[in-house]
Amino acid sequence: MKLRCAVLDDYQDVALSAADWSGVLDAVDVTPVHEYIADEDAVAEAIGDCEIVVIMRERTPFPASLFARLPRLRLLVTTGMRNASVDLEAAARHGVTVCGTGGGSQPTTELTWALILGLARHVVPESTALRDGGPWQSTVGSDLYGRRLGLLGLGRIGTQVARVGRAFGMEVAAWSENLTAERAEAEGVRPAGSKEELLETSDIVSVHLVLSDRTRGLLGAAELRRMRPTALLVNTSRAAIVDQAALAEALRDGWIAGAAVDVFEREPLPPGDPFRTLPNLLATPHLGYVTRGNYERFYGDVVEDIRAYLEGAPLRRLTPPA
Secondary structure, three states, X not given: OOEEEEEOOOOOOOOOOOOOOOOXXXXXXXXXXXXXXXXXXXXXXXXXXXXXXXXXXXXXXXXXXXXXXXXXXXXXXXXXXXXXXXXXXXXXXXXXEEEOOOOOOHHHHHXXXXXXXXXXXXXXXHXXXXXXXXXOOOOOOOOOOOXXXXXXXXXXXXHHHHHHHHHOOOEEEEEOOOOOHHHHHHXXXXXXXXXXXXXXXXXXXXXXXXXXXXXXXXXXXHHHHHOOOOOEEEEOOOHHHEOHHHHHHHHHHOOOOEEEEOXXXXXXXXXXXXXXXXXXXXXXXXXXXXXXXXXXXXXXXXXXXXXXXXXXXXXXXXXXXX
């Protein structure tokens, strides 16, 4: 008898076409789910008969309470090698193997620059006005050349963003708690003396940090008020790094000139959420990792993970911290 496998949150209906699943179909029945299931009761009902579940990033959380309701679950595969919404300790207690996949950082880098350019040059309002018969040129864009790009975080994505900024002729500075002057200077980046200095002196601030206890709420009202009134804030990392109420106030009251965000504390964003209508906000529905190449890598590794598990030698296992 075949094992049942649900592929959750396949919004674009591409999971089965993004990879060759033939290597596992003799042992596994694969069912993609294209709609977001918001309620834990509905999730448990939808996948309660499945031994294998595949999840896309953090779209569907897997807390301890959900693992307790899925006694048949034996393998959970998440795209990427980090998923803060999966309780790995609960998975271990319930005998569930959790595996991850590879993935590229380039798509998020590219989206970061799409947001920076779109925000700086008012691409969305100008395009909308053109299509709707509105005014011909109603805004004045912000220059990038000669301006300062401030990066919160200089990891894989931050480093790639810095290189593009330098190609645009920007001065690039960076700060994080663990960033050394040697690491920054090796990338041609000026190490900021403090977070406050970075915020006060940058024309564009872009967030590229991992969400943790140290970074949660890193930018609150006090920090946003330190930014220049002409400055732009970009966040393609995690929403909780920026205090969302403070960001909304900053945009409404003009503490900063604008913001671009790809991440939200609740996803999908509810229809009446204020982040759908805030002024001077360019918002996208968490598209940072959503590219054809990344999906092919994700789902190709998903198939490999399932096959390896069936053979008794799981790959890319994710385990609770020691």
